[in-house]
Amino acid sequence: MKEKLSAMLDGEVDDATARALFIRLKHDKAFRDEWDAYCMLGDLIRGDALPGLEGFSERVMARLENEPTILVPSGRKEREKAVHHPWRHRLLPLVASVMGGLAVWGVMAVLSNDAPAPVVASAQGGKTPGAVPSAQSIRDGARHDYLVAHQALSGGPIPSVVHYVRTVSVPSEE
Amino acid sequence: MLAYTVSVLFSIGRDNRYQMSDREIDQQLVERVQSGDKQAFGLLVSKYQRKLHRLLARLVRDPAEVEDLTQEAFIKAYRALGAFRGESAFYTWLYRIGINTAKNHIAAQTRRVPVLGGMDAVEMEGAAHLSDLDTPERQLMTRQIALTVEEAMSGLPDELREAIALRELEGLSYEDIANVMNCPVGTVRSRIFRAREAIAARLRPLLDTRADERW
Numbered sequence: 448m449k450e451k452l453s454a455m456l457d458g459e460v461d462d463a464t465a466r467a468l469f470i471r472l473k474h475d476k477a478f479r480d481e482w483d484a485y486c487m488l489g490d491l492i493r494g495d496a497l498p499g500l501e502g503f504s505e506r507v508m509a510r511l512e513n514e515p516t517i518l519v520p521s522g523r524k525e526r527e528k529a530v531h532h533p534w535r536h537r538l539l540p541l542v543a544s545v546m547g548g549l550a551v552w553g554v555m556a557v558l559s560n561d562a563p564a565p566v567v568a569s570a571q572g573g574k575t576p577g578a579v580p581s582a583q584s585i586r587d588g589a590r591h592d593y594l595v596a597h598q599a600l601s602g603g604p605i606p607s608v609v610h611y612v613r614t615v616s617v618p619s620e621e
Numbered sequence: 622m623l624a625y626t627v628s629v630l631f632s633i634g635r636d637n638r639y640q641m642s643d644r645e646i647d648q649q650l651v652e653r654v655q656s657g658d659k660q661a662f663g664l665l666v667s668k669y670q671r672k673l674h675r676l677l678a679r680l681v682r683d684p685a686e687v688e689d690l691t692q693e694a695f696i697k698a699y700r701a702l703g704a705f706r707g708e709s710a711f712y713t714w715l716y717r718i719g720i721n722t723a724k725n726h727i728a729a730q731t732r733r734v735p736v737l738g739g740m741d742a743v744e745m746e747g748a749a750h751l752s753d754l755d756t757p758e759r760q761l762m763t764r765q766i767a768l769t770v771e772e773a774m775s776g777l778p779d780e781l782r783e784a785i786a787l788r789e790l791e792g793l794s795y796e797d798i799a800n801v802m803n804c805p806v807g808t809v810r811s812r813i814f815r816a817r818e819a820i821a822a823r824l825r826p827l828l829d830t831r832a833d834e835r836w
Contacts, residue, residue: 495672
């Protein structure tokens, strides 16, 4: 366990190990002393330690006794964690590249679709293949007035009357 | 794109054993403090007290003031920790608080310290050597401890000395050290731990003579 503590000081443990070590550090004074010793050794080796800090952390912790305990709402921490989660940063390029690939594929598929347009007005007897029935022929009918009068009410997606939408699309009369 | 996708998936798969960085360890400690664990803040104090103390000692001459300011900086950091969101590393945030604390102290005393102008925490860290903080007794003690550390390092087996030096002096990761030393990462971890234990054993008598005093 001390070897793992030493590794944690160097940022060389995984998340689960770190959590286990934190729990032990919270409850085990001797273990915290080991942490202190490893911190001190590194500073001594690097020459970062100056005299005059004997018992420093104990004094700071004694002062903290008078300080209120910090309690950040867990919801905020979770949101911030989600924003800063390293997995999300790794997944984003993957998701973006997949979405981009699908978009390109979709556009290419649409552009390369050279199938003929469906023949709609075969009832016209071969006059004009693919032509929509003329507006005039409908306008003459009695139902035309009815349909035009009720055009505003025909917005519902009713499959059985969908073909009427095209037949009542009267061009504006100028 | 397929190759990229595979590489990303591979890296995600590796993350099941994701090694936390030093900064992430600090962030975990911060989050524990934010959840009400004051002891976790003590671990951060242990880790950064000497670095912050040394930094402030470059700015303020009086040793007694330096310790007070270092302590003050940690208390301020604790009070502000609820708002710390991890956008910067904890230690740069802490150093910034320390420098501002020192600046305010100097301003209050209406003194001017030219070296402060426009320097950030990182520049301060690499700035000029400490001036005249040490008293003769402190200098003697410093030399004694430095000598003991040096002797302890020299007395280590080569592989332990090399591992601890690459880590503490060069700041290499375990993976980089493993590459340099041509050994598995687990061996590096073990060597560094054994080196620390050996040096601590040499230092203990010296530090124990100072009756519970810790550096």
